[in-house]
Amino acid sequence: MEQYAIKGGNPLVGEVEIGGAKNAALAVLAAAIMTDETVTIENVPDVNDTRVLLQAMESIGVVVERLDRHTVKINASMISELVIEDDFIKKIRASYYLLGALLGKYKHAEVALPGGCNIGSRKIDLHIKGFKALGAEVKIEHGLWITDAERLQGAHIYLDTVSVGATINIMMASALAEGKTIIENAAKEPHVVDAANFLNSMGANIKGAGTDVIRITGVEKLHASEYSIIPDQIEAGTFMFAAAITKGDVTVKNVIPKHLESTTAKLIEMGCQVEESDDAVRVVASKRLEATQVKTLPYPGFPTDMQPQIGVALSLASGTSIVTESIFDNRFKYIDELTKMGANVKVEGNTAVISGVEHFTSAALTAPDLRAGAALVLACLSAEGFSTVEDINYVERGYEDFPQKLQSLGAQIEKVASDRDLQKFKLKVG
Numbered sequence: 001m002e003q004y005a006i007k008g009g010n011p012l013v014g015e016v017e018i019g020g021a022k023n024a025a026l027a028v029l030a031a032a033i034m035t036d037e038t039v040t041i042e043n044v045p046d047v048n049d050t051r052v053l054l055q056a057m058e059s060i061g062v063v064v065e066r067l068d069r070h071t072v073k074i075n076a077s078m079i080s081e082l083v084i085e086d087d088f089i090k091k092i093r094a095s096y097y098l099l100g101a102l103l104g105k106y107k108h109a110e111v112a113l114p115g116g117c118n119i120g121s122r123k124i125d126l127h128i129k130g131f132k133a134l135g136a137e138v139k140i141e142h143g144l145w146i147t148d149a150e151r152l153q154g155a156h157i158y159l160d161t162v163s164v165g166a167t168i169n170i171m172m173a174s175a176l177a178e179g180k181t182i183i184e185n186a187a188k189e190p191h192v193v194d195a196a197n198f199l200n201s202m203g204a205n206i207k208g209a210g211t212d213v214i215r216i217t218g219v220e221k222l223h224a225s226e227y228s229i230i231p232d233q234i235e236a237g238t239f240m241f242a243a244a245i246t247k248g249d250v251t252v253k254n255v256i257p258k259h260l261e262s263t264t265a266k267l268i269e270m271g272c273q274v275e276e277s278d279d280a281v282r283v284v285a286s287k288r289l290e291a292t293q294v295k296t297l298p299y300p301g302f303p304t305d306m307q308p309q310i311g312v313a314l315s316l317a318s319g320t321s322i323v324t325e326s327i328f329d330n331r332f333k334y335i336d337e338l339t340k341m342g343a344n345v346k347v348e349g350n351t352a353v354i355s356g357v358e359h360f361t362s363a364a365l366t367a368p369d370l371r372a373g374a375a376l377v378l379a380c381l382s383a384e385g386f387s388t389v390e391d392i393n394y395v396e397r398g399y400e401d402f403p404q405k406l407q408s409l410g411a412q413i414e415k416v417a418s419d420r421d422l423q424k425f426k427l428k429v430g
């Protein structure tokens with residue numbers, strides 16, 4: 001079974017190049033099928049989630065050509081089916097974007113019920129509410145969401161909860177509806193803005209993305225475009241926390257520092273030095289981290305996708321910290337794993353009370369989900385001795401070349417496929 005073998009104890013030092021944002025790429029790739037003309041997307045991260053989404057698109061007749069590792073050309077003029085099968089959806093929840101994209105373009109879509117990381121109840125009722133407001137009928141049959149409309153008519157839609165997925169999905173469907181749509185209480189995440197910018201580059205008329213009111217004036221059709229995905233704020237934040245957790249000095253390059261503000265603010269509160277330049281951020285952790293309080297919130301608040309990384313860091317900080325998870329209800333599963341390394345954390349409902357320990361001890365761990373998996377790898381890198389992390393398929397869903405990038409910062413980590421490989425790694429790193 002594939003796992004990461006890690007020998008921890010070294011501070012991570014150096015520079016690391018951040019790739020395109022996975023969550024933006026998933027929305028943009030799905031939106032690319034809304035035109036019959038050819039679209040070229042650059043800076044697509046080569047991770048399992050984007051690969052699966054592209055396969056799902058190919059399964060319905062979309063032609064996908066990889067120009068290089070991070071550039072894809074997409075032509076959706078030959079879509080032959082409007083049904084996205086269960087296999088794809090089970091692997092990535094974001095295949096639900098194909099529901100909005102197909103509904104907008106063909107006024108009909110059938111997509112299996114979403115799966116993805118098990119980090120709590122992940123409903124799509126708000127997506128459905130939006131589609132219905134636009135005049136579509138939505139029903140579930142044989143495990144498929146089936147949505148159908150004679151025509152889509154712009155509407156005034158209020159989202160009861162701030163939802164990235166619902167905001168983007170409704171934006172896609174309404175881009176090709178008749179008349180005006182207003183989405184109130186919209187998500188403001190950078191990937192919402194990226195999806196809107198991409199749709200606009202194809203001729204859509206979307207205003208206000210990045211604020212909580214988005215106004216869309218439907219257009220008849222969309223056209224060809226060339227577009228480059230924004231940098232991944234969560235990958236960048238993970239490497240920033242890698243510096244904090246290993247008492248290192250890491251510069252993340254090719255980032256938009258503005259998107260990292262909440263992460264930067266917390267690192268400063270915890271006693272790290274953070275230097276920003278135009279497209280890079282350097283984090284230096286020269287002393288023991290200090291405790292703090294953090295609550296996950298929609299953007300520009302502290303991202304839920306960074307909660308395990310800060311949880312690991314605070315488990316090593318002096319004093320008692322409180323972490324409140326307000327977005328998902330099952331996002332503390334990594335705490336049991338961290339306890340195996342000596343962490344002292346008490347979870348009650350959506351709050352973790354963390355009494356920092358001086359150091360972790362090495363352990364054999366299992367990744368419970370994508371971001372928690374990455375955070376546990378960082379925990380292992382801080383602990384003296386050999387550790388392993390299993391179920392790394394989660395991590396590979398969202399991080400491109402994670403071990404290689406960590407190695408470039410001096411980490412001793414390798415992906416191994418057997419006990420023999422694990423022994424070899426141990427012999428190599430001593």
Ligand code: UD1
Pocket residue numbers: 023024026093094121122123124125126127128161162163164165166187191303304305327328
């Ligand atoms: C996206 C991100 C994910 C991130 C999350 C929150 C992608 C592919 N994934 O997930 O990495 O953790 O945003 O930043 O971009 N909700 C409802 N009804 C709905 C939809 C959502 O109640 O129809 C609730 C959810 O249960 C959750 C909250 O809204 O409590 C936020 O979820 P949402 O922003 O929709 O997350 P995703 O788009 O699934």
